Amino acid sequence: MNEATPLTSSSVLPQKGTPLAIPCKLLGDVPLPAAVIHEAPLAHNLAWMQRFAEAHGARLAPHGKTTMAPALFRRQLEAGAWGITLATASQCRAAFVHGVRRLLMANQLVGEANMGIVAELIEGGADYYCVVDSVENVGQLGPFFAARGLELQVLIELGVTGGRCGCRDAIQVEALVAAIAEQPALRLVGVEGYEGMIAGGDEVAAVRAYGERLVDTVRALHASGVLACEAPIVTASGSKWFDLIAEAFDEAELREHYTPVLRPGCYVVHDHKLYAGAMADVKARHPHLEGELQPALEVFAHVQSLPEPGLAIIALGKRDIGHEPDLPLPLRLYPLASQPEAGMVPADVTAWHTTHIMDQHVFLAIPQDTPIAVGDVIAFGTSHPCLTFDKWRQLLLVDDTLTVKEALATYF
Missing domain, CATH: 3.20.20.10 (Alanine racemase)
Incomplete structure (x- = not known):
């Protein structure tokens, strides 16, 4: 890996989701929540x-x-x-x-x-x-x-x-x-x-x-x-x-x-x-169309609290992710705290669902026997990406290993 490039100095107050240097690891080196764009899609x-x-x-x-x-x-x-x-x-x-x-x-x-x-x-x-x-x-x-x-x-x-x-x-x-x-x-x-x-x-x-x-x-x-x-x-x-x-x-x-x-x-x-x-409708109208668009934008956030069975509170809110026309969509759980021996292997949580969103909190309905702990990380998908971009001053470009390669500045 190339030598990391510092992104902040003592005289500059970093925006949310800003790593201290690039390249770095998204999980562990970036203060979450952070908005992420996957390089390959x-x-x-x-x-x-x-x-x-x-x-x-x-x-x-x-x-x-x-x-x-x-x-x-x-x-x-x-x-x-x-x-x-x-x-x-x-x-x-x-x-x-x-x-x-x-x-x-x-x-x-x-x-x-x-x-x-x-x-x-x-x-x-x-x-x-x-x-x-x-x-x-x-x-x-x-x-x-x-x-x-x-x-x-x-x-x-x-x-x-x-x-x-x-x-x-x-x-x-x-x-x-x-x-x-x-x-x-x-x-x-x-x-x-x-x-x-x-x-x-x-x-x-x-x-x-x-x-x-x-x-x-x-x-x-x-x-x-x-x-x-x-x-x-x-x-x-x-x-x-x-x-x-x-x-x-x-x-x-x-x-x-x-x-x-x-x-x-x-x-x-x-x-x-x-x-x-x-996109599914486009493919239905044109069944011979080769390939299709792929989701590239996600927002990563920590599990913040597990106050009662079947409920997880995520450190993510309206100020971080779009919530219209649909609430944030849970995609993968990275068990950093609950199963550290699992390393970075994520679990599919697309069957879970968001029930409510506030300024800084997402309410997530989960199975009661789910192996999950405070500090774990969940990647969320979006519906209508415009309403997520304008909540960030930069988004992080990551590769398949979740290594941050670039900070993409926004100018709204």
């Missing part, structure tokens, strides 16, 4: 989704809000990603400072302070895009960027009734096109959407129809001559329906004359329930 997921996008003639711009971890952005770009998607101007700034040059902000840019951040990014060389869905916003953006002597690349967002943002119909799109044409500082370069708000009824059919609407709209705009680029962008796709959007984008004409962009974010670490179920 991470590498698998990066390669799998990149191959999937390319197989459908699409570019990949992973949604960075999931992790806000520049070290993961770098890995995604090195794997072949076209750019990184972000949700806010501040997130774009964090990504740009850490080397990301193509920034797709899948959100409206509102407020002069946020516009100022973006102006500085463009002046610094960023290839930046945002979305618009109202004449009012266009009227705010145009004069601001004109006064700075800058051009802003915008995409029209298409929404769904009862959903989030976006134009609901063709009349709104036409009004928006006309408003953009009156602002010399704005360049209309394509169409954007998000299918994740579609729910109820035949969701698969509705998502497919929405994908077709995106494609039809960008084609119509291109044919009318209002788009200010040779290869207009058409982009959508969260982490649930990415296969259906990829199908809509997978046409010879789009491959040759447009820039189809997929934007899933959670795929990078996947999860143990919500998106695991979505």
